[in-house]
Amino acid sequence: MKIVVCIKQVPDTTEIKIDPITGTLIRDGVPSIMNPDDKSGLEMALQLKDEKGAHVTVITMGPPQADLILREAYAMGVDRAIHLTDRKFAGADTLATSHALAGALRKIDFDLLITGRQAIDGDTAQVGPQIAEHLDLPQVSYLEDLKFDGDKTFTMKRHIEDGYQMLEVEAPCVVTVLSSANTPRYMNVGGIVDAYQKEVEVWGFNEIEVDEKDLGLKGSPTSVHKAFARGLKPAGELYEVGTDEAVGIIIKKLKEKFILN
Amino acid sequence: MKLEEYKGIYVFIEQREGIIQNVALELLGQARKLADELNDKVYAMLLGHQITDQAQSLIARGADEVIVVDAPELKEYTTEPYTQAICQIINERKPESLFIGATTLGRDLGPRVSARVGTGLTADCTKIEIGENGEMLMTRPAFGGNLMATIVCKNHRPQMGTVRPGVLFAMDADESRTGAIVNYEVKFNAAKFRVKLLETVKEDNNLIDITEARILVSGGRGIGNKEGFEAMDALANTLNAEVSASRAMVDAGYIGHDRQVGQTGKTVRPDLYFAFGISGAIQHVAGMEDSDLIIAVNKDKHAPIFQVADLGIVGDAKQIIKKLTERLEKQN
Numbered sequence: 001m002k003i004v005v006c007i008k009q010v011p012d013t014t015e016i017k018i019d020p021i022t023g024t025l026i027r028d029g030v031p032s033i034m035n036p037d038d039k040s041g042l043e044m045a046l047q048l049k050d051e052k053g054a055h056v057t058v059i060t061m062g063p064p065q066a067d068l069i070l071r072e073a074y075a076m077g078v079d080r081a082i083h084l085t086d087r088k089f090a091g092a093d094t095l096a097t098s099h100a101l102a103g104a105l106r107k108i109d110f111d112l113l114i115t116g117r118q119a120i121d122g123d124t125a126q127v128g129p130q131i132a133e134h135l136d137l138p139q140v141s142y143l144e145d146l147k148f149d150g151d152k153t154f155t156m157k158r159h160i161e162d163g164y165q166m167l168e169v170e171a172p173c174v175v176t177v178l179s180s181a182n183t184p185r186y187m188n189v190g191g192i193v194d195a196y197q198k199e200v201e202v203w204g205f206n207e208i209e210v211d212e213k214d215l216g217l218k219g220s221p222t223s224v225h226k227a228f229a230r231g232l233k234p235a236g237e238l239y240e241v242g243t244d245e246a247v248g249i250i251i252k253k254l255k256e257k258f259i260l261n
Numbered sequence: 262m263k264l265e266e267y268k269g270i271y272v273f274i275e276q277r278e279g280i281i282q283n284v285a286l287e288l289l290g291q292a293r294k295l296a297d298e299l300n301d302k303v304y305a306m307l308l309g310h311q312i313t314d315q316a317q318s319l320i321a322r323g324a325d326e327v328i329v330v331d332a333p334e335l336k337e338y339t340t341e342p343y344t345q346a347i348c349q350i351i352n353e354r355k356p357e358s359l360f361i362g363a364t365t366l367g368r369d370l371g372p373r374v375s376a377r378v379g380t381g382l383t384a385d386c387t388k389i390e391i392g393e394n395g396e397m398l399m400t401r402p403a404f405g406g407n408l409m410a411t412i413v414c415k416n417h418r419p420q421m422g423t424v425r426p427g428v429l430f431a432m433d434a435d436e437s438r439t440g441a442i443v444n445y446e447v448k449f450n451a452a453k454f455r456v457k458l459l460e461t462v463k464e465d466n467n468l469i470d471i472t473e474a475r476i477l478v479s480g481g482r483g484i485g486n487k488e489g490f491e492a493m494d495a496l497a498n499t500l501n502a503e504v505s506a507s508r509a510m511v512d513a514g515y516i517g518h519d520r521q522v523g524q525t526g527k528t529v530r531p532d533l534y535f536a537f538g539i540s541g542a543i544q545h546v547a548g549m550e551d552s553d554l555i556i557a558v559n560k561d562k563h564a565p566i567f568q569v570a571d572l573g574i575v576g577d578a579k580q581i582i583k584k585l586t587e588r589l590e591k592q593n
């Protein structure tokens with residue numbers, strides 16, 4: 001089986017803080033990581049490789065420094081890494097991003113395409129299904145688990161709000177994976193050294209199959225009108241008192257607001 | 262694309278097992294307000310099987326016209342049949358804008374539709390307003406809730422957005438409202454139906470969805486362990502409340518993901534939100550800051566949760582939960 005996994009380098013948003021004076025994002029010193037949902041998608045691919053044998057390719061679209069997550073993927077055990085980078089891709093919204101990735105994926109033969117459900121910098125969950133549409137492939141999003149019958153049929157477990165769904169899909173298909181699906185493996189030590197010896201293929205516009213008008217800023221129907229820090233309301237009352245008194249204050253407040261009689 | 266040919270605010274009405282979901286009514290309520298401002302109309306798209314009898318209720322909730330697609334292919338949601346139906350409506354009717362609830366269903370359907378018709382989609386909006394030129398200004402959190410971004414879709418139609426459940430307001434049912442109900446025929450291409458739904462399994466169906474709870478008792482790291490959650494359950498019982506949690510507690514396995522409040526969980530807006538032992542990371546605050554009354558208890562007096570709390574108590578959350586439960590039990 002041939003598997004392709006789309007991964008993205010993102011700032012670790014749990015480390016981002018807002019400057020309380022200027023109200024702007026503090027990004028200095030915020031580490032860049034492989035997006036968590038994508039990493040679980042990669043782990044899913046590597047488990048299929050361990051169990052059934054598979055050839056796993058990772059692909060990322062991003063600036064030169066995104067090379068780092070491709071090395072990380074090599075150290076986790078992938079067979080091939082492709083770095084999609086070109087000025088023509090810059091300024092892309094989700095639709096233009098999905099066109100660029102689909103353009104690259106048309107050049108790769110695969111049975112299963114895995115993406116993370118969403119990236120933690122944008123939280124949109126759109127690129128995976130949009131790629132599936134451009135490639136005219138069926139999609140299953142919010143994937144928690146997957147079984148392969150060894151021939152061409154996948155049985156999939158999809159998360160929904162109040163439970164899950166079991167679905168059956170034939171290869172080739174596209175899935176978007178939740179980070180709760182598994183715990184990604186660590187890079188192995190020998191693998192880290194080897195990862196820097198291996199070749200990362202760098203692809204630009206000329207290597208892929210896509211209409212130029214669908215790319216980058218030009219190919220993006222949406223644009224940011226404005227961005228701003230979320231305003232905080234004024235702080236309320238704060239008490240530092242003993243437990244009994246604290247409970248008294250809470251009950252008084254609940255009565256004041258007619259939550260208690 | 263001639264933008265002036267596109268008219269009307271269209272709302273996807275999500276139903277599960279024939280039950281119209283709250284988020285659809287919230288979208289209708291908001292669409293009604295926007296349409297009144299624009300002097301435009303609200304169209305509800307009701308897709309499913311044997312659901313026509315519910316159309317009238319959507320008029321009472323703000324729709325001018327209900328487009329009913331009643332077909333066995335749409336009995337339960339799978340991506341392709343729903344995408345085909347919505348895309349046919351878009352291509353024939355040319356909507357100015359189209360909104361879908363940002364549920365696991367809507368976030369599967371929205372991007373597929375937007376890619377098929379080649380338009381922009383703004384994910385997980387928390388606010389929709391009208392701009393100077395009548396365009397939709399769709400505001401959403403980004404960077405884990407640290408930043409808000411207002412997105413526009415200038416030259417493509419429909420302007421599409423998925424909208425978080427629990428952030429917009431449904432209007433009260435007004436049975437005197439009138440409107441049209443249209444049965445709409447879709448020509449399906451069954452050759453493209455390649456995902457087969459085997460079964461839908463419900464878990465935790467004895468619990469109320471936390472977005473619908475009037476009072477939430479929410480716990481974070483300061484609650485510590487299973488016993489801490491049992492104590493919260495007892496407190497919730499005395500207040501007829503539901504229990505929810507921060508992401509840390511969900512990741513630690515003390516409570517299910519459907520109970521998680523915050524950027525990657527649910528947005529809640531109860532009358533009363535108790536934050537016990539929750540530090541108040543922005544990702545959490547993004548999901549609960551619009552609660553009417555926020556009472557926070559935390560050991561650390563510098564915890565950011567106190568910046569959004571109406572009433573803050575510096576102290577041990579576990580002890581306060583225990584004492585508060587005792588006092589309330591006595592009172593009942």
